Amino acid sequence: MKRFVFQSESLADTDRFGMALAAALSPGAVIALCGTLGAGKTRLVQAIAGGFGVPADTVVSPTFVLCQHYHGQRTLHHFDAYRLNDDDEFLELGPDEYFDSDDVTLIEWADRVERCLPDERLEMQLTVTGEQARQFECIAHGEEMQALLQQLSESL
Ligand SMILES: Nc1ncnc2c1ncn2[C@@H]1O[C@H](COP(=O)(O)OP(=O)(O)OP(=O)(O)O)[C@@H](O)[C@H]1O
Ligand SMILES: [Mg+2]
Numbered sequence: 001m002k003r004f005v006f007q008s009e010s011l012a013d014t015d016r017f018g019m020a021l022a023a024a025l026s027p028g029a030v031i032a033l034c035g036t037l038g039a040g041k042t043r044l045v046q047a048i049a050g051g052f053g054v055p056a057d058t059v060v061s062p063t064f065v066l067c068q069h070y071h072g073q074r075t076l077h078h079f080d081a082y083r084l085n086d087d088d089e090f091l092e093l094g095p096d097e098y099f100d101s102d103d104v105t106l107i108e109w110a111d112r113v114e115r116c117l118p119d120e121r122l123e124m125q126l127t128v129t130g131e132q133a134r135q136f137e138c139i140a141h142g143e144e145m146q147a148l149l150q151q152l153s154e155s156l
Helices: 011-024 041-051 087-091 095-099 110-116 143-155
Strands: 003-008 030-034 067-071 075-080 104-108 121-128 134-141
Touching: 003 011, 003 143, 011 041, 011 143, 030 041, 030 110, 041 075, 041 104, 041 121, 075 095, 087 095, 087 110, 095 104, 104 110, 121 143, 134 143
Parallel strands: 030 104, 030 121, 075 104
Antiparallel strands: 003 134, 067 075, 121 134
16 A cells, blocks of 8 residues: 555544554654644654653654654654754764664654655655644555555554
8 A cells, every 4th residue: 555544633533543553663664744834743753652652741842952762662763854954964863873773763844854764664744634633644655664554554
């Protein structure tokens, strides 16, 4: 499955989606989060991290620190590319080390650093569809991610 769309009608739906995604992610997974300000990128990272047992309040937007690390059943690296000026600034943060590890890496505003991302990744396009509603369009890049999307769609 190359594309899967999830309609979240509430924060509870987003948490359920994050939980299901966390359960389906294989080691070394990279998730590229795209969408406007307030679309729900950070909130979705919170939901996914929750799926790995990371308390929600430890997950905050890394807009100023640019990268944060959470330790649950899996280690998560959370980037925000919003304030970066170019690809080099992103690469200086050392993302390649995480891409090559068994950890999970999540990148907000990933479209800004797309050329630095691995071929195998899950792209997520977030859209505001209502006050409490969000659309999560998932696009699988690479065969492993296509298998993941299939599993995810069946578990929701
Ligand atoms: N169904 C939903 N799923 C996710 N977030 C929702 C939902 N309904 C409402 N929201 C709210 O939308 C807001 C999303 O903010 P969030 O910080 O996650 O956006 P963002 O995409 O990370 O923005 P930024 O580009 O500024 O980093 C939160 O206040 C969240 O509570
Ligand atoms: Mg954010």
